[in-house]
Amino acid sequence: MAIKIGLLLASAIILALAGISLFQSSPASAHGETVLIVDDVISGPYLFRVGIVPTKPKVGTLLVNTLIQPAEGDAPINGGKIVISAIGPEIRTAIGPVRASNSLDALQLFQASIDLTVIGTWTMTISADSSLGKATLDIPLEVTENTGGGLNFLIIIVIAALAVIIVALAWSQLQRGRDSA
Numbered sequence: 001m002a003i004k005i006g007l008l009l010a011s012a013i014i015l016a017l018a019g020i021s022l023f024q025s026s027p028a029s030a031h032g033e034t035v036l037i038v039d040d041v042i043s044g045p046y047l048f049r050v051g052i053v054p055t056k057p058k059v060g061t062l063l064v065n066t067l068i069q070p071a072e073g074d075a076p077i078n079g080g081k082i083v084i085s086a087i088g089p090e091i092r093t094a095i096g097p098v099r100a101s102n103s104l105d106a107l108q109l110f111q112a113s114i115d116l117t118v119i120g121t122w123t124m125t126i127s128a129d130s131s132l133g134k135a136t137l138d139i140p141l142e143v144t145e146n147t148g149g150g151l152n153f154l155i156i157i158v159i160a161a162l163a164v165i166i167v168a169l170a171w172s173q174l175q176r177g178r179d180s181a
Contacts, residue, residue, distance in 0.1 A: 034065055042071045044135025046128050058146040059116055066110045068128050080130035082110040089120030116143045
């Protein structure tokens with residue numbers, strides 16, 4: 001009897017932890033981890049840092065985060081504007097221009113989403129314009145098929161916990177049947 005109760009408690013704890021982890025997310029990881037694909041590259045009067053989500057470009061939406069800073073000095077950038085465009089591997093697979101947005105909290109950090117439509121090598125162009133002047137930066141992207149991410153490890157844990165609960169309940173019912181006979 002103690003083993004059955006222990007199995008049920010362990011399964012309930014696993015399910016509770018799995019449920020809690022499903023609902024916990026921080027703003028930084030709401031879309032996944034950002035990976036830098038350009039780190040401190042100078043083009044014109046700017047120092048660029050560019051990050052993307054997902055970490056490996058796939059067919060679908062690509063979130064592009066761009067930080068621009070002066071290449072020399074530390075003067076603030078006033079009236080900054082970032083425009084993103086991309087050219088795909090096939091004829092007529094151009095995207096954009098898409099204007100990236102920023103907030104009053106981070107005037108030099110811009111964010112935009114673009115939709116990559118086909119597999120292959122793309123060239124993403126980031127154009128910066130501000131009081132410092134204009135510059136462009138071309139970034140190659142190798143876009144792969146969007147496989148949907150496969151089976152989530154959390155789903156496997158939940159299925160395993162449910163299997164343990166079902167086995168424990170079935171065993172309990174068998175024991176009751178034997179005890180009453």
